[in-house]
Amino acid sequence: xxxxxxxxxxxxxxxxxxxxxxxxxxxxxxxxxxxxxxxxxxxxxxxxxxxxxxxxxxxxxxxxxxxxxxxxxxxxxxxxxxxxxxxxxxxxxxxxxxxxxxxxxxxxxxxxxxxxxxxxxxxxxxxxxxxxxxxxxxxxxxxxxxxxxxxxxxxxxxxxxxxxxxxxxxxxxxxxxxxxxxxxxxxxxxxxxxxxxxxxxxxxxxxxxxxxxxxxxxxxxxxxxxxxxxxxxxxxxxxxxxxxxxxxxxxxxxxxxxxxxxxxxxxxxxxxxxxxxxxxxxxxxxxxxxxxxxxxxxxxxxxxxxxxxxxxxxxxxxxxxxxxxxxxxxxxxxxxxxxxxxxxxxxxxxxxxxxxxxxxxx
Amino acid sequence: xxxxxxxxxxxxxxxxxxxxxxxxxxxxxxxxxxxxxxxxxxxxxxxxxxxxxxxxxxxxxxxxxxxxxxxxxxxxxxxxxxxxxxxxxxxxxxxxxxxxxxxxxxxxxxxxxxxxxxxxxxxxxxxxxxxxxxxxxxxxxxxxxxxxxxxxxxxxxxxxxxxxxxxxxxxxxxxxxxxxxxxxxxxxxxxxxxxxxxxxxxxxxxxxxxxxxxxxxxxxxxxxxxxxxxxxxxxxxxxxxxxxxxxxxxxxxxxxxxxxxxxxxx
Numbered sequence: 001x002x003x004x005x006x007x008x009x010x011x012x013x014x015x016x017x018x019x020x021x022x023x024x025x026x027x028x029x030x031x032x033x034x035x036x037x038x039x040x041x042x043x044x045x046x047x048x049x050x051x052x053x054x055x056x057x058x059x060x061x062x063x064x065x066x067x068x069x070x071x072x073x074x075x076x077x078x079x080x081x082x083x084x085x086x087x088x089x090x091x092x093x094x095x096x097x098x099x100x101x102x103x104x105x106x107x108x109x110x111x112x113x114x115x116x117x118x119x120x121x122x123x124x125x126x127x128x129x130x131x132x133x134x135x136x137x138x139x140x141x142x143x144x145x146x147x148x149x150x151x152x153x154x155x156x157x158x159x160x161x162x163x164x165x166x167x168x169x170x171x172x173x174x175x176x177x178x179x180x181x182x183x184x185x186x187x188x189x190x191x192x193x194x195x196x197x198x199x200x201x202x203x204x205x206x207x208x209x210x211x212x213x214x215x216x217x218x219x220x221x222x223x224x225x226x227x228x229x230x231x232x233x234x235x236x237x238x239x240x241x242x243x244x245x246x247x248x249x250x251x252x253x254x255x256x257x258x259x260x261x262x263x264x265x266x267x268x269x270x271x272x273x274x275x276x277x278x279x280x281x282x283x284x285x286x287x288x289x290x291x292x293x294x295x296x297x298x299x300x301x302x303x304x305x306x307x308x309x310x311x312x313x314x315x316x317x318x319x320x321x322x323x324x325x326x327x328x329x330x331x332x333x334x335x336x337x338x339x340x341x342x343x344x345x346x347x348x349x350x351x352x353x354x355x356x357x358x359x360x361x362x
Numbered sequence: 363x364x365x366x367x368x369x370x371x372x373x374x375x376x377x378x379x380x381x382x383x384x385x386x387x388x389x390x391x392x393x394x395x396x397x398x399x400x401x402x403x404x405x406x407x408x409x410x411x412x413x414x415x416x417x418x419x420x421x422x423x424x425x426x427x428x429x430x431x432x433x434x435x436x437x438x439x440x441x442x443x444x445x446x447x448x449x450x451x452x453x454x455x456x457x458x459x460x461x462x463x464x465x466x467x468x469x470x471x472x473x474x475x476x477x478x479x480x481x482x483x484x485x486x487x488x489x490x491x492x493x494x495x496x497x498x499x500x501x502x503x504x505x506x507x508x509x510x511x512x513x514x515x516x517x518x519x520x521x522x523x524x525x526x527x528x529x530x531x532x533x534x535x536x537x538x539x540x541x542x543x544x545x546x547x548x549x550x551x552x553x554x555x556x557x558x559x560x561x562x563x564x565x566x567x568x569x570x571x572x573x574x575x576x577x578x579x580x581x582x583x584x585x586x587x588x589x590x591x592x593x594x595x596x597x598x599x600x601x602x603x604x605x606x607x608x609x610x611x612x613x614x615x616x617x618x619x620x621x622x623x624x625x626x627x628x
Contacts, residue, residue: 045578050496051504053580053581055508058457065611
């Protein structure tokens with residue numbers, strides 16, 4: 001072997017297709033505690049840790065044979081004294097002297113290996129913690145919801161006079177209890193939805209949905225609140241615009257956006273819902289004429305537990321800051337996206353993009 | 363029917379009528395069979411597929427519970443047989459797929475004419491008198507290696523891929539690198555494979571089988587091949603000159619010749 005290659009500051013080995021070591025340099029042999037003469041003619045498997053042997057047979061060799069090269073493969077070689085030597089490998093399979101050989105370069109990566117191990121362990125720990133958190137939130141939400149349902153149900157019975165007539169003060173107190181229950185239930189439902197989304201447990205059943213119909217439904221559900229707040233609503237969407245979406249989830253996203261618009265505009269504002277399509281996508285814009293969102297907050301509003309403007313929201317209207325995070329996750333679960341644009345002082349536009357669907361008759 | 367064929371990326375070709383169903387092993391996909399199939403195209407109807415979670419299968423069909431054990435993979439095989447209405451099937455399974463074939467043939471023996479097991483092992487981990495070739499920590503070493511090679515990539519690449527659906531080349535790059543579009547699923551396949559124990563399934567096999575055993579196979583040593591032969595009724599063991607664990611990739615001629623010899627003798 002050429003002295004340059006033999007003493008190069010990286011390991012080098014040439015293998016036959018049957019795994020026999022045809023050439024090996026002194027650098028690699030030394031790193032494995034052996035001499036090159038000793039290792040010539042060995043099967044490469046003897047240089048590998050047991051796990052690496054499996055990896056060689058199931059991944060490395062087939063890839064070398066089929067694609068002719070592999071790059072940046074992490075492998076553990078086994079030194080003569082039984083210790084594992086972590087290596088990074090590049091290999092090229094080519095024809096030489098009438099036979100195929102694989103030329104492999106090995107670079108020892110002791111420090112990087114430790115760093116990567118720590119990084120991986122940190123990642124695993126984060127995944128575990130995240131799963132535990134999602135489970136905890138889900139369980140807690142269930143446990144919190146049950147007594148609340150009972151409080152709410154009994155308050156409704158009292159309010160309805162099922163246990164006798166109420167005087168004015170009692171009726172007022174019961175009304176406040178019911179209002180607080182509704183707020184609390186909404187918060188818990190948000191937490192539960194978000195926990196489910198985060199743990200990947202939300203299933204979406206996608207089918208063609210007429211956008212104008214979903215907008216009309218949103219309008220029906222929120223008409224009263226829009227009027228109460230003194231806002232106006234304008235809608236512009238052609239009847240033949242369809243999206244691939246889960247009807248309930250799509251409705252939920254629309255409701256969230258319009259409810260936010262209602263909440264965050266001073267009385268007398270205008271909400272506009274506009275649907276438009278191109279060849280592959282449909283975009284539904286929900287525009288308000290509110291105070292707007294500063295540019296630096298346009299992304300953070302989609303982060304969980306971020307409140308748009310808690311100062312200006314009535315306590316009964318306040319949530320836990322999950323609405324937009326949930327809406328975006330739902331849009332993404334349907335292969336779509338939810339984005340925001342805004343000009344402070346003029347208002348905001350939230351845009352749901354979803355894959356367009358072929359119009360369905362009826 | 364269309365769903366199953368798309369789900370498992372099923373490819374059907376060949377000019378014969380008897381189906382020959384090729385099931386890839388852990389580590390890659392149906393591409394592994396490309397050195398063998400030309401030799402059988404003229405006489406058989408060849409069916410190739412990717413297990414859910416591998417190759418170009420539909421990853422959205424992956425069910426963590428179903429594919430936690432080899433039974434889920436056997437279910438893939440049976441569903442493909444049903445979708446194509448395959449009968450009299452010659453099942454060719456590499457490595458772990460040999461056991462998948464054993465499980466599938468155990469559940470619906472009437473569908474299968476023969477099993478050809480390339481490098482089979484019913485249990486990889488040593489157990490009392492049984493020598494599978496590996497200690498549990500060896501397999502954990504493999505999983506760690508996969509984590510470093512796969513998850514190491516996925517940790518940094520997956521978010522990029524997820525956020526760039528308009529750049530399919532990122533996914534393709536991962537696939538090209540490791541024959542796996544989803545590293546996490548590859549790891550689970552490794553767990554289902556290497557922590558399995560199918561020794562008790564062998565004795566109830568009612569379909570004649572050929573065992574192709576490589577020399578110097580670090581994954582399924584010769585004594586494991588002999589064990590499979592001893593326990594499996596109506597099995598034929600052929601010791602190959604081919605070394606390693608993938609004779610259909612490394613020594614296709616010898617593999618083809620032994621398969622043809624067995625099929626002709628039947």
